[in-house]
Amino acid sequence: MNRRRYFVSILVLVLSFSAFYHLSLCLVSQLYCHQAENFFREKHYDLAASCLKKAGRYQTGDYEIQKELGKVFFKLGELESSASRAFLLTQESKNFYAKALDLNPLDAETAYALARGEARLEQLYQHLYSGVKETPYRPLPYFRQATRLRPNGIKYNYALARYLHKKKSEDELLAVIRHLARIYPSSYNYLRREPFWAPIVKEAFREGLYEAINDNISVRNACMLLSSISGDEEDWLAAISFYREGLNYKTSLNNSVNYIHLGHLCLKNGQFEQAGESFFYALYISRSVENDIERMYALYKREGHLEKFRQFYQEARRHFIFSSQTDILVARSLIDTKQYQQARAVLAELNQEYPSGETYYWLARTAQFEKDWDSMELAIQKATVLDPGNSQYHLIFSDVLKRLKKLDRAGKEAGLAIEHRANPSASLFNHRAWIRWGNQDYPGAIEDWKSAIALNADRADFHAHLAEAYRKVGDRTLAIKYYQKAIKLAPNNARYQKRYLEMKGKGAKSNIK
Template identity: 20%
Template structure:
């Protein structure tokens, strides 16, 4: 709110004016000569000869020995020519003669007020009020100087006292509204502006102030009307532009709001207070880069305001940049360590970046303050699960499910039970393993891996009937899991040997499945299901190592560190040997290194592991083409098309056409080129192939 300057008239009433009239009071003790000089002074004043009037009055005072009327008249003229010190000196001489003259105090107060000496003015006006409380206009004088002294509470009281007597006085009502605004009492400010507007809408001039008051009372539609009028009258009123931007923002008219913020910041670029609201608007409009820039400018200007850090962290969180989100949330927490919502936000970020240990630290802090927070307990259970703290996770899942039923939580519990069951198998605690597997099945777990675990536990305890039964269930549910059938075959063979070998044909008995944990959205009160994601059920530890090797390999591949990438991928294959995608990645590296023999070898391995792997067949075809082995190249591309006629927007047809063309099989080549055109929308490529067809015809 701009600091409002109160307008003030020096002499506000007829009573004060009477002090300077030239008529001599009945009780005046003025001599004849002094009277003549006084009348001459009045004439000179009327003729605007103020210097002559002063000379006449000074002679009259000298002749009469001093008269209050003469000093009052002299003080009035000094005031007219802005000789305020001399005017005050004359008024003080009047007070020596007439110490209870309230209007002299009012005149003194008026001079001090115009000099900006508001404390002295208040003393003078207050003295006048003590002497003559019936003079209600003085409340206006007092309220004005109290406003200037920023004593808004007292100013409001005295403006209201004045308006009780003079309700039509517009200036005092404007000042009262400004006082309410200064105390952020926008409801009363709006009410006062409404009275002024409705009494005389054609001459109303406080559109900006009224609009700002309406904005702060959530009357945004009406605020827009007033603020637009304010800008029509004064296009350079940037307070009105800013308030209009915020009103539009409240109404969801983001494009209009954006335009107003642009006007404000273009003309007042150092107005950093506005950048937080502006950045919020930009974020709402998905202008995230601009929003981050504005938040940073706000933070630089106001480094101690927690809101800047919270807001920019929320943007980074939404963008998935959890490190930057955590950085800013951490600063915010140093400024308010008791903000539970802040702790939830930072915990959420740690959880999303799979830093479950740090997430768990914040979950514990939150639960210390809010022990019944259901959503935080859910997230804590998931974090414990991800950290393979199965005992604690299972206990918490069970406690939560005792509160209310939740399918996703039940699935998470089942997965934790199965994972712990396989750990028990690995540690040869078969009784507890069987209990966990059965509990998971009872809870609705249907994946074949639980029956595989039961089979291994029963096999180890010599219960061959149940072992066989559960191997068969596992295979029937997941027939593609070759480890199940391979181990079952080994189990059947072992029945005809002197000793029973409990080991898996695909790995040792400590293997457990990997879990892919995702964070529930606390705000939406949802919990994401923990799922198993691997072609062959292995231990979660093994799968984590496998994933780490692959991620490191991908990183080295992107950095052109091909030898290091091959080593990483081969390490991954030691853990999960039947991973077709990783075999393909190694083949691709050898193709880049122009070692076509090794490339073919790894592409072949990828399709042996997964005979329906179209990427493997396609790359194998390209590798054969590089060796000019057109027959095998043709077979590979035909296999791709058989598996997926729409593969890669028809490029298998194009590659097959090339192989046929180089064999001299033009009609078949043309046929496949036409099929490529049918599946592909790349106009440039289609034109190229059409030209090729014309050349072959």
């Protein structure tokens, strides 16, 4: 009995020691792996490789360590400037990846990494041995293996498609495109930017979308993409039909944007009644009716049907409550079609109910189109009174005052435009500088052109204007200095060269480098 207990005790100790030893190896290995991860993140790739090799000594059968070594050496190969050295590092990366795949042949990520490494080796080999037509490297089997292990891996299928295009394997490329369209219809927006995109590829993608619909895979997206493809081909009837069909799936996702888009497709096809129905439904489910009605206005304008917009808007007013400011859209549509008298009537009626800066702004724009500068001045002045914090209104007021030669007031309004702009632009300071110049306030013009240059030092004309302002105040040295800067920025400008030489003295030669 005692001997039996003794034997059991010895066995427990041996098993415990064995387990402890194995765990200690795992722990040491993990510590090295953690160090390697930190080194890799900090771009110390040599140190990361050293730590991973140490980790591999303690865990010889861990495929993750071999895979990480492959990643580190691939990175080192990418960073190496010498092609021969890059080739050796990439070959070493491949060896580690190959060992990792032997340890875990079901890991698609490792197969994909091997494919990338093999493709890189193929590229480097062709560079190093340019006279050799065939290379011993074959990435394609690894790309295929990655997609077999993970058939729905989008990244792997993208890479396979690109490589097949490179190798001119058209039939297999088209099969991959059909597969991508079937499993991930949204890949259309990515694939259409690829060099291999062509009518035959688009047709393969379309076939894949039909397969997705038949197999009930992402039907909504597939239908909407078929609509988009039809729209690109200007087949508006098909585009409308597919989009309507898509709206029947996952109906909880439908919102006003969807129905505005459907209405836009109808507009493009001249189906104004159907467009109106879609737009009405969009307003019915809209969370922001006034923003959406403005989007509709933009679409009618883009398609050249502003008269139809006014008809739609008048009908919409009977069913929806809009603020009086939304009626400005009607005035804008009249302005866009050069019906200025009607636009003024609409805006005048709005001002009687609810005067606003925006209404007077559009009255000013109407007057501007008619070149009625006095009316424009009066309207934009009222806009600045009703909305004094609007920088744009002050700028427009300043501009019309400048046109009417009312320079003192124009300068003040330009100052308000600058004051009320969160980030004043160089052009704003340039605008006020010219007003001050016209008013013979040359020191003020100098300050403004300095501010303009501080914001945009690459404008040669700003330097030239500043030079002329310094000439006006009698500072010839600074005038010459700024003409030098202007010529450096615009060396072919004959006027700058002429003015510079005049200031340097008759017969002087330019010494600008």
